[in-house]
Amino acid sequence: MTQQIEIDRPARGYWRATFHNPPINLVDLDTIAELRELVGRLETDPGVNVVVFVSRDTDFFLAHYDVLADKARTAAMTPGPTGMHPWLDVLVRLSRAPAVSIAAVRGRARGAGSEFALACDMRFASAEKAILGQFEVGIGAVPGGNPMARLAQLMGRGRALEAVLAADDFPGRLAERYGYVNRALPDGELDVFVDGLARRIAGFDKAAITEAKRLVDAASLPANAAFPPALERFFESVARPETKARTRGLLDHGLQVRSELELNLGRHVAAGG
Structure with missing residues (x-):
């Protein structure tokens, strides 16, 4: 298995995790396994205050889940420590980990990629190059990581319904206006800003960070029970013939490879491929 997440330590208390899963940073079973290991380290390592997630690919932060992955194998994965499926387990544990998680989004973060970014404590986006979205309804599926619960709390009900049901792309500036991300910054300033924020947090007392974050989590995170349904x-929706047909049409036109369709997926799901 080729390593998909490279971790380096720019400063004491500060980790940077870089995604690299060519051709477009799909989320697959190996991604989940590596994230599961990483979250476990965040939960147990007293020396880490903050982790920043970035992508080596400037067009794709995390594209979406691999639609060609074996659905039976995916569904049968061993539950994580929360008792939930490993994908849900990674998301809820990351949100509640005793370290701050920051997604620096440059490129596309759709579907599971958006769900991952939403599970991070903070999200900062490139104003010119970030695109976030939940495209699943556009192919006849229900988003599996329950971004509905997170988006409703971040945006409010109406905007969450717009984001999920329209299945369209949210460029960085619009994502900021809707509350999808904390801020959208000029692309040339994104890395400098996020690095400065991470270094600032890394230099503070871990006990204070952990306790303050825990209280914010208690007031703002969806209950774990919201995710399994x-x-x-x-899984039910992707098994429907209509969903399979829409997915096949998109695959025929460039889904899952570096293509015009993947770059503009929000438009293509409405056009049917």
Whole structure:
């Protein structure tokens, strides 16, 4: 297995995790396994205050889940420590980890990629190059990581419904206006800003960070019980013939490879491929 997440330590208390899974940073079973290991380290390492997630690919942060992955194998994965499917387990544990997680989004973060970014404590986007979205309804599926619960709390009900049901792309500036991300910054300033924020947090007392974050989590995170029903609906919905047909049409026109369709997926799901 080729390593997909490279971790380096720019400063004491500060980790940077770089995604690299060519051709377009799909989320697959190996991604989940590596994230599971990383989250476990965040939970147990007293020396880490903050982790920043970035991508080596400037067009794709995390494209989406691999639609060609074996659905039976995916569904049968061993539950994580929360008792939930490993994907849900990674998302909820990352949100509640005793370290701050920051997604620096440059490129596309759709579907599971968007779900991952939403599970991070903070999201900062390139104003010119970031695109976030939940495209699943556009192919007849229900988003499995329950971004609905997170988006409703971040954006409000109406905007969350717009984001999920329209299945369209949210460029960085619009994502900022809707509350999808904390801020959208000029692309040339994104890395400098996020690095400075991470270094600032890394230099503070871990006990204070952990306790303050825990209280914010208690007031703002969806209950863990909100997540399994969404994944159940996801597996049911992707098994429908209509969803399979829409997915096949998109695959025929460039889904899952570096293509015009992947770059502009929000438009193509409405056009049917």
